[in-house]
């Protein structure tokens with residue numbers, strides 16, 4: 001239902017001024033908080049459409065900070081109870097895909113082998129967003145994908161795999177080895193609850209976001225209260241056609257060893273491996 005500009009737009013809220021734009025619920029265009037507040041200030045006769053948080057999809061409205069500059073931003077109508085990693089510190093830190101796809105041996109082998117043939121391009125795309133992402137971390141992501149039978153997902157697209165692996169990686173230390181590392185985390189918007197949602201017919205393309213956190217001194221991983229900034233990450237299949245910086249010999253050996261071990265495990269009767277279930 002449209003919100004009248006005469007509604008109390010100019011209230012002040014405690015939510016961090018981190019949500020700088022929202023999405024028009026009708027046509028998905030970006031709307032800035034300044035645009036909303038300017039329209040309200042002009043008593044614009046045009047009614048505002050419902051606006052949604054780009055990350056969680058919940059309703060938001062524009063507000064001013066209580067600072068001298070009256071910084072404009074959006075706040076969630078539900079406040080910190082919104083099911084949003086930007087504001088809700090109580091959300092589980094490991095929320096990610098849970099759907100396990102029916103095992104399809106032929107399709108799974110084909111998809112996984114195709115990925116393995118181009119793994120350095122996938123890694124290069126991941127490193128475009130996380131330069132410190134290690135090959136070991138990549139193998140952990142593949143192992144998680146194996147558990148989910150991701151390769152058997154009928155609509156899985158190779159170009160989506162680097163982004164899925166980033167999301168599956170949950171918290172990634174920006175300065176690995178530091179006593180109190182800062183962290184990155186990647187999340188899809190709330191319309192993507194499982195891998196198949198990425199390729200479902202939809203009115204708006206799925207979105208990927210990078211969240212950056214300061215170190216947490218009282219818990220292993222940070223939460224929304226530690227959030228420093230966030231940004232949408234463009235997704236594209238162009239990396240599959242680009243030349244890439246080759247990996248180090250040791251990294252290639254690590255990947256080859258993982259795949260060899262994986263193949264050996266798959267050939268062992270009684271071993272519970274993905275492609276021999």
Ligand SMILES: [Zn+2]
Pocket residue numbers: 053054055056057058076082083084085086
């Ligand atoms: Zn949100």
